[in-house]
Amino acid sequence: MWRQWGFIRQTKLVFVRFCRLKGAPDEIAKGMALGIFIGMTPTFGFQMAIAIFFAFLLRENRLAAAVGVWITNPFTAPFIYALEYESGRVLLGMPRLNLPEELTFTAFKTLGWEVVTPLCLGSLVYGVICAVLAYALTLRMIPVVKTWRIPRWPRPKRRREE
Structure with a gap:
């Protein structure tokens, strides 16, 4: 039954x-904290590479940092x-922006720092x-999780050929 649900199985494997x-x-906690900090920054698309790079520089757990980014x-x-x-x-006391009427790259480019500045401040906080x-x-x-015994997936019973 569980083998039919690939998502649940993959989630369990990542947890294990x-x-x-x-x-x-x-070390693991520092790596996780670093990954979550970088995950909260507006560097979408580069977060995994940034987290692993900084975890390598700071000599923290790189896998925990990569998990935290998610x-x-x-x-x-x-x-x-x-x-x-x-x-x-x-926090900056800025007025709320109105979205442009046409959704083009040049219209969004004009917003620029009016979006980036509050987003960066909020992401730091x-x-x-x-x-x-x-x-x-x-x-x-x-320490608590390392003591857990995680059972294997139930295996289907094999039929004996007679």
Whole structure:
């Protein structure tokens, strides 16, 4: 039954790999926090490379950093970036922008810094908050998760040929 649901199986395999990461809990937690911080920045498309690069430079767990980046995936990114933009706009006291009437590249190019500045400020605020929370939660979670016994997938019974 479970083998028919590939998504659930893949999710479990990723979770098992994360549980079996080698390294000290502090290293893994720092890698996760770094990945989540970079995942909250508006560098969509380059986040994985940036996270692995900085994890390599800081000698933190690169796989945990890569996993942390996935906080912004195609489903969550629009909500996270909209929240970051609105928060940054409010902190800077900027007025809300009206979208251009025609959706062309030149129309969006004119918005420029009026969008980028609040988005960057909001991403820094949420990035720091989420990274600190991720570090604390991961640091406490890793020793507990490493003791879990994760059962194998049920195997279908083979019929004996007579």
